[in-house]
Amino acid sequence: MKKNLLMLTSTILLIFLIPFIGAFSFNLLNGNPNPETSPKELSGNLSVSDKTLKIYNCSTQSTMEMNFEEYIVGVLTGEMPASYELEALKAQAVAARSYILSRMEYYNTNGTAAEHHGCDICTNSQHCKAWLSVEEANQKWGSDWSEKYLDKLKRAVNETKGEYMTYENQTVKAFFFSSSNGKTENAEDVWGGSYPYLKSVSSEGDISSPDNESSAEFSKDDFIQKLKSKFSDIEITPLLKDMIGDTVKTDGGNVKTIRIGGKDFKGTEIRSLFSLRSAAFTISVSDDNEAVVFNVSGYGHGVGMSQYGANFMAKQGKTYKEILSHYYSGVTISNFSK
Ligand SMILES: [Zn+2]
Known part of the structure; x- marks a missing residue:
């Protein structure tokens, strides 16, 4: 079910989990003349707004430019079944934004990745997060995919516009995975780096997954x-x-x-x-x-949000904020577009 989270190599993760060091002054998106949407400063002095992101598309080996929210629609397409409940997709949108921002902050602080060919982020699911265009999704899941699901994904992104998670003013490394054995994992038990918001919690819905x-x-x-x-x-x-x-x-x-x-x-x-x-x-x-x-x-590394578990909670009437606060203990929802 979960297509892309599985094979992050431990090496990449270990590198990624090294705590951010120091600040690195760099305006990622080259300023913003509109005071109403002026960039919000994130940790590591990274600024982000609705301005254009540069994304290295690993399948076409080319550079794409689009705004952050539009990019997140493609990440949702690549990372979570679009048939999942709206609240689960909204939780995924916020988690994806947080993960991507934390990754961009990392490269801001530590220097660019060769894999990014000068871009801010890439579409390799083993390096950053998967991203699929509407055309690719229609090819993969049938030509009526966009008709059935695209508006729903856009709604999940629009209704959480700019939202990402922070913990003590640091962007949350919002790991997620397909499904667990009934409980999620402490990050330190999987990769060695300990984070207060990546602790083992119950995810009992996962054991009902037909794929479990x-x-x-x-x-x-x-x-x-x-x-x-x-x-x-x-x-x-x-x-x-x-x-x-x-x-x-x-x-x-x-x-x-x-x-x-x-x-x-x-x-x-x-x-x-x-x-x-x-x-x-x-x-x-x-x-x-x-x-x-x-x-x-289960399916995946087990750290952070279980996607199947998120969908299970959504089916039980939980909101995306309740889902996120269950899987990421003690986090705050922040918003870079306000
Ligand atoms: Zn990457």
Whole structure:
């Protein structure tokens, strides 16, 4: 279901999670002559307004220019099923704005990314956030997609115009993902960086997702080969089940560490080695000792807002602000267009 959040590499995330350092004076959008929409200063002395953003389109390898709100419509298109409830889409719009702003602030402070080819942001979901044009969406989901959904996405963006989240006057790094195992994760358990607003909370709606459970099977040789790519001296026993030892879980219920073949693997390492949908998994060995099966719950890294959970809350009548304050503890909704 969630198309694009899954494969952010840990390297990129680690770089991104390094706290912002110092201030960097740079007016991103080159001033604004209209006093009514004069740019609001964000942390890192980044200014943003309705002026044009430069976006590097990774699929066409070209530069696009559009205003921030128009860009967010394309991010919503790429990042959340348009069939989701309006309040969930509004929560996603605010989360996407916050995430993108925090990313732009990071590059403002630390220098531009080569991936951006001189632009403010890019459309690579593994680097920034996915973005799809109306034409691409119609191609992907059928020619009537825009007729059915475009007005709804625009409404979600317009009704939250300029809104983003802050915590103690800092822009919130609003991570989000598809669905959890029933609880979200502490950021520090997944990437090491701790944020007061990225803490484990319940997300019980996720377990009702038809997509929630998945499995992945590997042959004995494949299993051992992948483990050896991390620890070449791993201890291999005649019965595979004897290699699999104790699991330590995170507050959110993902695998924090698991002992296999006498080595301690992080749950996130196993997720990456075996391309699992999440780090909430159990391992079983076939009776003939020839195959290993991972049973996995949830989809994504588990930090921040669960999109499926947001939709579940919206269906129960919660507003986008209630959804956001549930998944991002203690945040304030700010607005850069006022
Ligand atoms: Zn990027």
